[in-house]
Amino acid sequence: MIIAWLSIENFRNHRSTKLALDAERTLVVGPNGHGKTNLLEAVALLNGSGSFRGASAETLVRTGCDRAFVRAEIRRERRTRLVEMEIAAAGRSRAQVNGQKVRSLRDLADVVSTVVFCPADLSIAAGGPSVRRELLDNVLISTDREYRAMRLDFERVLRQRNNLLKQTGHRADDEAIATLDVWDAQLADIGETIAQRRDALCTALASPAQDAYCQLAGCDASLGLSYAAEWRDRGLAISLAQARTDDLRRGTTTVGPHRDDMTICLDGLPARTHASQGEQRSIALALRLAQHRYSAQTSGIEPIVLLDDVFSELDEGRARRLVDCLPAAQTVVTSATGHVPSGIEAHSQVQIHDGEVISR
Numbered sequence: 001m002i003i004a005w006l007s008i009e010n011f012r013n014h015r016s017t018k019l020a021l022d023a024e025r026t027l028v029v030g031p032n033g034h035g036k037t038n039l040l041e042a043v044a045l046l047n048g049s050g051s052f053r054g055a056s057a058e059t060l061v062r063t064g065c066d067r068a069f070v071r072a073e074i075r076r077e078r079r080t081r082l083v084e085m086e087i088a089a090a091g092r093s094r095a096q097v098n099g100q101k102v103r104s105l106r107d108l109a110d111v112v113s114t115v116v117f118c119p120a121d122l123s124i125a126a127g128g129p130s131v132r133r134e135l136l137d138n139v140l141i142s143t144d145r146e147y148r149a150m151r152l153d154f155e156r157v158l159r160q161r162n163n164l165l166k167q168t169g170h171r172a173d174d175e176a177i178a179t180l181d182v183w184d185a186q187l188a189d190i191g192e193t194i195a196q197r198r199d200a201l202c203t204a205l206a207s208p209a210q211d212a213y214c215q216l217a218g219c220d221a222s223l224g225l226s227y228a229a230e231w232r233d234r235g236l237a238i239s240l241a242q243a244r245t246d247d248l249r250r251g252t253t254t255v256g257p258h259r260d261d262m263t264i265c266l267d268g269l270p271a272r273t274h275a276s277q278g279e280q281r282s283i284a285l286a287l288r289l290a291q292h293r294y295s296a297q298t299s300g301i302e303p304i305v306l307l308d309d310v311f312s313e314l315d316e317g318r319a320r321r322l323v324d325c326l327p328a329a330q331t332v333v334t335s336a337t338g339h340v341p342s343g344i345e346a347h348s349q350v351q352i353h354d355g356e357v358i359s360r
Contacts (some may be wrong), residue, residue, distance in 0.1 A: 010062040011354035027346030038336040050109030061089040118308040125280035129261035188237035199227040212286035
């Protein structure tokens with residue numbers, strides 16, 4: 001799968017940018033703050049997962065505009081598809097493929113697959129549980145339609161349960177308790193399955209992540225991944241019942257997949273607290289490489305690799321070894337200096353200045 005060309009309008013600081021992407025490697029250069037990462041962000045949005053920078057739709061739309069547009073021609077197995085996204089500053093964003101509206105933006109994952117490597121990935125090993133949950137969910141959502149629907153159902157039920165908890169507080173009457181019983185049963189059913197899928201993904205990622213880490217770090221080490229959910233031994237139904245009094249007091253659901261974590265251990269010790277920053281960066285890169293491999297194997301779509309100025313954050317040895325680990329997929333690289341390690345020389349170079357392409 002490759003993106004043949006990309007067009008973005010009124011997206012962040014890009015008024016109107018159109019360019020062809022090389023089937024192998026495109027290097028995007030320009031000063032910091034002029035729109036290189038914005039360009040990569042637009043490409044990543046095409047898989048429907050949202051901004052990899054955690055930005056809201058409002059901030060993606062150019063100041064003074066109501067909506068932004070991202071369009072691309074996708075070529076895969078001799079088929080060509082036109083993917084178009086309309087990002088609304090207020091209201092609902094929309095997308096279509098070959099002129100046909102998609103039911104949900106997340107369904108774009110069936111057409112476009114991307115894996116982003118960026119400096120903020122350090123938080124995968126060093127940050128809080130939400131970062132690691134998001135990684136697991138994004139991989140599963142992009143490769144498993146059933147999980148995609150299940151995750152939406154879970155979010156809906158969780159939202160309903162939390163609304164009820166906030167409304168009733170300490171004064172829950174019989175009717176509220178009966179309704180809470182219904183939401184608990186649904187949440188337990190969906191939540192157990194979500195945890196099982198995430199747990200299985202941790203197992204699937206463990207071996208390729210271990211191999212990638214050793215290659216990146218240039219040493220033998222043990223990298224372990226495991227799904228951490230304190231409620232699983234008791235089961236979610238029992239755990240929700242036990243937590244109900246506390247949940248009513250707090251007005252929120254305190255146990256479930258939305259609070260779980262993926263534990264990362266390096267040589268038997270928690271990476272979050274015991275790994276150095278260099279080790280944590282290698283762990284993050286290893287997990288992205290494992291994500292790419294898993295996605296390619298399970299979906300049949302070779303994800304596009306997006307490298308957002310990652311080489312500036314690595315020492316020479318790690319940068320060289322990362323190049324050796326990169327998959328043979330279409331790759332877009334950003335660099336403020338234009339210099340990249342040997343082995344990842346671009347076939348096409350694009351220069352960005354103040355949100356405009358000034359040379360190719």
